[in-house]
Amino acid sequence: MANNALSTEFLDKFRTDSQALSERINSASGTNKQADKEEFLSGISKLRKDLIDATPYLPTYDQRTSELQLKALEKQLDGRIEGSTTGPGRTKAGSKFSFKRAAKTSEQVGSVENMVASPAVPLSQVTGEQMDSTASPSIQSPSGHNSQTKEIETPEFGFHNRSKEYLTLNDLKLSQNDGNTSNTDVIISFLSECIVNLLERDGTSTVATPIRALHAKGLRKCIIMMPDVQGSALIQDCEDCIIAISCHQFRIHTSTRINAYLRISSTPVIEKCTKMLFAPYTIPLAPSSVENQTENQFANVQDFSWIRATPSPNWALLTEENTIKEDKWPVDHVRGDIDEYLQVLLPKV
Amino acid sequence: MGLLTVIRKNRRKERQMRILFLGLDNAGKTTILKKLNDEDVNSVSPTLGFNIKTFVHGKYTLNIWDVGGQRTLRPYWRNYFEQTDALVWVVDSSDRLRMDDCKAELHALLTEERLAGASLLVFANKQDIGGSMTDSEIREALDLPSIKTHHWRIEACSAIRGEHVKGLWEGINWVVTDVARRLYWGSVEGTN
Numbered sequence: 001m002a003n004n005a006l007s008t009e010f011l012d013k014f015r016t017d018s019q020a021l022s023e024r025i026n027s028a029s030g031t032n033k034q035a036d037k038e039e040f041l042s043g044i045s046k047l048r049k050d051l052i053d054a055t056p057y058l059p060t061y062d063q064r065t066s067e068l069q070l071k072a073l074e075k076q077l078d079g080r081i082e083g084s085t086t087g088p089g090r091t092k093a094g095s096k097f098s099f100k101r102a103a104k105t106s107e108q109v110g111s112v113e114n115m116v117a118s119p120a121v122p123l124s125q126v127t128g129e130q131m132d133s134t135a136s137p138s139i140q141s142p143s144g145h146n147s148q149t150k151e152i153e154t155p156e157f158g159f160h161n162r163s164k165e166y167l168t169l170n171d172l173k174l175s176q177n178d179g180n181t182s183n184t185d186v187i188i189s190f191l192s193e194c195i196v197n198l199l200e201r202d203g204t205s206t207v208a209t210p211i212r213a214l215h216a217k218g219l220r221k222c223i224i225m226m227p228d229v230q231g232s233a234l235i236q237d238c239e240d241c242i243i244a245i246s247c248h249q250f251r252i253h254t255s256t257r258i259n260a261y262l263r264i265s266s267t268p269v270i271e272k273c274t275k276m277l278f279a280p281y282t283i284p285l286a287p288s289s290v291e292n293q294t295e296n297q298f299a300n301v302q303d304f305s306w307i308r309a310t311p312s313p314n315w316a317l318l319t320e321e322n323t324i325k326e327d328k329w330p331v332d333h334v335r336g337d338i339d340e341y342l343q344v345l346l347p348k349v
Numbered sequence: 350m351g352l353l354t355v356i357r358k359n360r361r362k363e364r365q366m367r368i369l370f371l372g373l374d375n376a377g378k379t380t381i382l383k384k385l386n387d388e389d390v391n392s393v394s395p396t397l398g399f400n401i402k403t404f405v406h407g408k409y410t411l412n413i414w415d416v417g418g419q420r421t422l423r424p425y426w427r428n429y430f431e432q433t434d435a436l437v438w439v440v441d442s443s444d445r446l447r448m449d450d451c452k453a454e455l456h457a458l459l460t461e462e463r464l465a466g467a468s469l470l471v472f473a474n475k476q477d478i479g480g481s482m483t484d485s486e487i488r489e490a491l492d493l494p495s496i497k498t499h500h501w502r503i504e505a506c507s508a509i510r511g512e513h514v515k516g517l518w519e520g521i522n523w524v525v526t527d528v529a530r531r532l533y534w535g536s537v538e539g540t541n
Contacts, residue, residue, distance in 0.1 A: 157480055184479040185443040212478045217446050231478065231509075234375045234444065249395060251375055253420070266394035269374075271419055294392075302397060304421040 004310075010054045011062060018047055018069055025077055040077050044070060059309075158187035158215075159196065164338055166330075167196045185213035185231070192220040195330050195338055199227050199286055214245060221342055223330060227286040228263070240346055242324070246281050257347045259318060261285075262298040271304040276315035277347065282326045357532075364409045366528050367432055369467075371458065372439035373451050374418040377474040377508055381439060382415045384508040385517060395419070399429070409525055413437075423454065430463035434528045436499075437520070439472045440491070442481035448490045455491055459498055468527040469501040470520050477507040500527050 021043045028036045051058075051066050058066075157172050172186070188196060198211060213231035216224065219238040226233070226245035233247045238255040246263035256274045263281035270276055278298050299317055306312035330341045370378045380390045382402050396417035403412050414429050416422065438455050455471075458464060471493065473484040482490065484505040493501060502523050506516030 183477060185481070187445060189446065210479075213443055213475070215444060215446050231475075232375055234441075236446070248391070249375065249393070251395060251419075265392065269395045269419065271421055297394075302395065304419045307397075307421075 006057045007054070007059060007062060010050070010058060011066070014047065014050060014054075014066055014069075017050075018073060021047070022073060022076060025073070037077070044073055044077070047073075157184050158189065159191060159194070160187075161190045162194055163192040165191075165194050166333055166338055167191075167194055168333065169198050169200070172198070183212050184210055185215060186211050188214070188216045188219065188224070190218040191222050193222065193338065193342055194219075195223045195225075195341060197225045197331060197333075199225055199331060214247070216243075221346055223342065223345060225285060225329065225331065242345060242347070244281055244285055244329075246286060252276070259322075259347050260298075261324075262296070264297050265294040267297050267300045267302050269302050269304060270312075270315055273303075273305070274314050275347070276301070277318040277322075278315060279318035279323050282324070282329065284326045285329060285331070364533065366409055366411050366434045366525065366532070368411055368413045368435045368437055368524065369429055369433045370413060370415040370437045370439060371426055372418050372472075373441065373444070373447060373454065374420070374422075375444065376418055376439040376441045377472075378415045378418065378439045380508040381472065381474065381506070381517060382413060384514070385413075385521065390508055396422075398422075406521065406525055409529065411521075411525070426458070427461070427463075430461055433464055433467050434532065435468040435470060435524045436464055437470045437472060437524065439474050440487055442473045442475045442483075442487060442505075443478045445482065448482075448487075452491045459496060465498065466531070467499060468524055468531075469496065469499040470524045471501065471503040472517070472520055473503055473505045475507060475509075476505045476513040476516070477510050502527075 021040065024043075025040055028040075048070055051063070051070065055063060159167050159171070186198065211227065211229045214226055214229055214233040214235070216233070216235040217237050219235075219241050221240045222238075222242075224241065224243045224245070226243075226247075228246035230248055232249035232251070233243075233245050234251050235243065235255065235258075236253040238252070238258055240257045241255075242259045242261070244261035248264070249266050250260070250262055250264050250268040252258065252260070252268075252270050252273055254272045255270075255276070258273070258275075259277045259279065260268070261279045261281045262268060268278065278301055280296055280298050301312070301315050303312035303314050306314055324345060328345070330345070370382060372378055374395065379393050379396050379400060382400060383390045383393060386402050386404055396415065399414060399416040401412065401414055403410060405411070414433075416426055416429055436458065438458075440451055444451070459469070471487070471491065473482070473487045475481055476483075484503050488494070488503050493503060502520070504516045504520035504523070505513055506520060507513035508517065
């Protein structure tokens with residue numbers, strides 16, 4: 001659609017321009033405040049004019065977020081230029097009550113609520129800068145940096161800092177936890193080139209799994225096979241992995257090239273992810289604990305980095321020929337040939 | 350003082366409270382809300398925007414706002430601050446990997462001018478999951494004792510099963526009492 005192309009073009013330009021302006025404001029030397037300020041103000045008003053010109057074809061959501069972006073710029077300018085001169089009428093953050101401000105925010109509440117309430121309405125522009133850098137979780141992951149270097153606090157069950165291993169339930173040593181094995185979460189972090197098989201496959205009948213939730217972080221080139229955990233799965237900062245799980249909720253953040261095989265009764269969520277592929281969980285891995293299975297929602301992925309009318313470019317469904325066949329999962333303990341499995345099965349870069 | 354008296358009388362008549370549920374994604378905010386309202390908790394999907402539930406608790410009508418916790422949604426939290434009487438901060442007690450994140454987000458909220466004076470209830474949720482952190486571990490991990498600006502309390506709970514479900518109601522009872530003391534009994538207490 002022509003309008004679509006126009007608005008995309010406008011948004012790209014608008015974002016580049018406002019980022020450039022923002023950088024200039026930040027790097028302003030402060031030697032010639034008045035001149036700087038005038039230059040920046042005229043920059044902002046030019047952007048505002050562009051925005052008004054674009055109104056006829058720009059979706060209301062983008063208008064609003066662009067407007068917010070302009071306001072942020074103005075605020076930044078205020079803080080930069082006037083912050084040092086303490087002009088009249090300026091309130092330091094968190095100090096004064098004013099009716100004017102309250103009125104303004106309540107108006108904002110209305111509009112943003114409407115906006116957030118409808119999933120069809122895009123959310124992206126506000127977080128534009130974050131979106132741009134979705135590509136590589138390894139460089140990005142805002143929370144990742146702190147915790148990565150930090151020791152994880154006494155995780156009860158899980159695998160950490162392993163590489164090139166085949167890990168199973170036995171390695172979790174569930175039984176050591178004073179018999180309270182009926183209910184636990186599993187934390188898996190910083191594994192590379194591992195196969196994790198936490199399926200219950202001893203004997204002929206399937207034992208009810210003790211695992212209620214999965215937390216995973218920092219996995220590289222791994223295959224994770226999980227049973228029906230009933231609870232939720234929360235995964236972050238992963239690359240080049242296959243994750244199969246039957247769960248109630250599935251959320252994955254800042255990850256790329258993940259093939260997810262899901263049996264799930266709610267909508268999977270991705271946020272700041274790229275190159276995600278989804279497929280239905282393969283039944284032979286583990287039967288469902290729920291008797292009257294609700295519909296598998298694996299294909300109704302919600303991308304929080306792309307809440308727009310257009311389809312998200314960050315995920316797709318796995319094609320039939322790229323789906324791992326039911327008998328091809330590395331469910332039997334493999335030794336030595338993990339590499340081979342990984343090469344055959346992992347998403348191709 | 351005239352205006353204050355009018356406002357107080359007005360609120361006394363309505364006996365309404367506005368409670369804001371926040372926390373990281375996957376904390377269980379919506380599930381707790383459903384459980385409090387006696388609804389099915391097995392059908393909860395990650396929250397894309399927000400939910401509002403209104404229910405009567407004792408003498409009071411609680412308006413509970415439950416806002417999605419995905420990182421993308423967090424900038425929108427501030428749009429819900431206005432006139433909040435109590436903040437309920439929900440923590441996934443098994444989410445050890447993000448406790449730092451959780452602490453940072455909470456403490457950022459507490460500096461918000463529009464939340465000044467709001468009571469703070471921390472739900473150490475998902476206690477049904479073995480290996481979860483206990484409420485006292487979470488108290489330390491989130492550095493709750495350092496909070497001097499708000500009345501706060503931490504309550505271990507689970508919205509799914511076990512004896513911890515009653516923690517939900519204990520928490521709500523505390524929050525209602527704390528807010529009521531401030532709003533409706535007119536006792537002029539400091540916020541410390």
